[in-house]
Every structure is written in structure tokens, then in C-alpha cells.
Amino acid sequence: MDQMAVKIRAKDLNLFYGDFHALQDIQFSVPEKAITALIGPSGCGKSTLLRCFNRMNDLVENCRITGSIRIDGQEVVDDRTDLIALRKKVGMVFQRPNVFDLSIYNNLLFGLRIHRMVSGKDRILATIRWGLEQVGLWDELKDRLNQNARTLTLEQQQRLCIARVVILRPEVILLDEPCSALDPIATMRIEELLRELKRDYTIVIVTHNMQQAARVSDYTGFMYLGRLIEFGTTSQVFTNPRDRLTENYISGQFG
Numbered sequence: 452m453d454q455m456a457v458k459i460r461a462k463d464l465n466l467f468y469g470d471f472h473a474l475q476d477i478q479f480s481v482p483e484k485a486i487t488a489l490i491g492p493s494g495c496g497k498s499t500l501l502r503c504f505n506r507m508n509d510l511v512e513n514c515r516i517t518g519s520i521r522i523d524g525q526e527v528v529d530d531r532t533d534l535i536a537l538r539k540k541v542g543m544v545f546q547r548p549n550v551f552d553l554s555i556y557n558n559l560l561f562g563l564r565i566h567r568m569v570s571g572k573d574r575i576l577a578t579i580r581w582g583l584e585q586v587g588l589w590d591e592l593k594d595r596l597n598q599n600a601r602t603l604t605l606e607q608q609q610r611l612c613i614a615r616v617v618i619l620r621p622e623v624i625l626l627d628e629p630c631s632a633l634d635p636i637a638t639m640r641i642e643e644l645l646r647e648l649k650r651d652y653t654i655v656i657v658t659h660n661m662q663q664a665a666r667v668s669d670y671t672g673f674m675y676l677g678r679l680i681e682f683g684t685t686s687q688v689f690t691n692p693r694d695r696l697t698e699n700y701i702s703g704q705f706g
């Protein structure tokens with residue numbers, strides 16, 4: 452684990468929702484171009500920690516953060532951070548596929564426009580094709596790019612959401628329980644996709660599902676009551692946890 456390049460480093464990270472101390476003294480290094488899973492019982496702070504990495508908690512009133520998060524050495528917890536650029540570099544995929552009520556084409560064009568990334572019909576189409584290829588959707592959808600994205604299956608919608616992130620050429624992809632709306636087969640296929648994407652991206656995935664963490668991730672962090680209790684390679688955390696709480700959790704004694 453020591454030789455892994457670190458992409459995100461959180462140091463002395465604390466987060467408060469009003470008076471509630473939701474993240475407590477988090478020290479956390481996310482390895483580059485690998486999949487890191489965050490596990491832990493409901494309410495332990497997984498989503499909150501994930502949202503720190505692209506400053507999504509800024510949208511929550513009364514939320515206050517102290518400490519440091521560096522991505523490639525650059526401080527994120529800083530008023531001067533360019534949030535639009537940050538959220539392009541650190542993209543996010545949510546629990547329910549949140550496709551826009553627009554065509555497949557326009558779902559993908561949306562971010563390209565905001566970030567003024569490409570212009571010209573041919574180049575836009577080539578980029579959209581590339582994005583759909585990255586998530587294994589091009590062959591399926593190439594003849595109906597004008598169809599409303601909400602008519603797709605949930606798996607296709609979630610893939611499209613991933614494509615919408617990938618097309619902006621991020622470096623980090625955050626996923627908050629991305630498979631919880633999907634059936635087991637679709638879930639397996641999304642996991643397969645994530646394993647392909649980790650060649651190019653640093654991935655952090657929050658999951659309730661310990662089997663999923665064990666199947667898909669290279670590293671696992673176990674959280675409990677706002678603390679990161681243990682972090683290590685997934686095989687170490689699952690086969691030889693150092694902390695008693697981790698052991699109890701992965702053996703299904705609570706959660």
C-alpha cells in the first residue's frame with residue numbers, strides 16, 4: 452500500500468452540520484487509479500465524506516468544514532477553490548440515476564457546453580460517441596440519440612450518468628451507492644465497468660453492500676459514527692481487520 456500514488460489526501464478533516472459533528476478527525480489517503488470503497492452502517496458519514504471531495508456539502512446550509520483535503524497536492528478546503536473546475540475534475544454519480552428530461556444526446560452535450568469543451572457538430576458527435584463507448588452504450592444507443600433518456604432502463608440511465616461524468620475528462624469519479632436501484636445482473640455489469648474505468652480514473656465508491664466492496668474495490672475504508680476506523684487493502688480489511696469494530700461489522704454483527 453505504501454508504494455501507491457496518493458490522489459486525495461484528507462488531513463484532520465472535521466465536518467459539522469450545525470452542532471452535529473458528522474466527520475471527526477479524518478485522516479485518509481485515496482490511492483490513484485484504483486477503486487476505494489467506503490463502507491459502514493447507515494448514518495456513519497460515508498456520503499458526507501464523499502461529498503467533501505468535490506465540495507458538494509457547500510450546498511448544505513449550516514455545514515462547516517475544518518482541516519485539509521488535497522487533490523494532487525492542491526487544497527480543496529479553500530474559499531478560492533474554483534468549484535466548477537473542481538467538480539469537473541472530481542465528478543459524481545448518485546444513487547438514483549439523475550438523467551435530465553432531455554435526449555440522450557443532450558444529456559451528454561449539457562456538460563460539454565457548460566465547460567465549453569467542444570464545438571462543431573462533428574466534433575461534438577465524436578465526443579459523445581467516445582463517452583458512450585466508455586460506458587458500453589454506443590452500439591445500443593447510436594441509432595436513437597434523440598430519444599429521451601428517461602425512457603432507458605435504469606442500468607442504461609446509470610451508465611449514461613457515468614458517461615456524463617467521464618465525457619468531461621475527470622480525474623476522480625465519486626459514486627454514492629450507484630447500484631442500489633439496479634438488479635443483481637445490472638449491478639455486476641456496472642461493477643465490471645468500474646473495473647475498466649479504474650485504468651484511467653481514481654474511483655471512490657460508497658456502498659452498503661459489503662459483497663460489492665469485496666468484489667469491486669482495491670482498498671476499503673470502514674467508517675463508524677463519523678470516524679474512519681480502518682483503511683487498508685480490501686483483502687486485508689476483509690480477511691484480517693485490525694480493529695474490533697471493523698471485524699464485527701464485516702462479520703455482520705451490526706449495520
Ligand SMILES: Nc1ncnc2c1ncn2[C@@H]1O[C@H](COP(=O)(O)OP(=O)(O)OP(=O)(O)O)[C@@H](O)[C@H]1O
Pocket residue numbers: 468471473491492493494495496497498499500511659
Ligand atoms: N444536511 C444534513 N444536515 C444535518 N445532518 C445531516 C445532513 N446530512 C447528513 N446528516 C447527518 O450526518 C450523518 C452522516 O450522514 P451521511 O448521509 O453522510 O451517512 P451515510 O453513511 O451516507 O448513511 P447512509 O448509509 O444511510 O447513506 C447522519 O447522522 C446524518 O443524519
Ligand SMILES: [Mg+2]
Pocket residue numbers: 497498499627657
Ligand atoms: Mg449515504
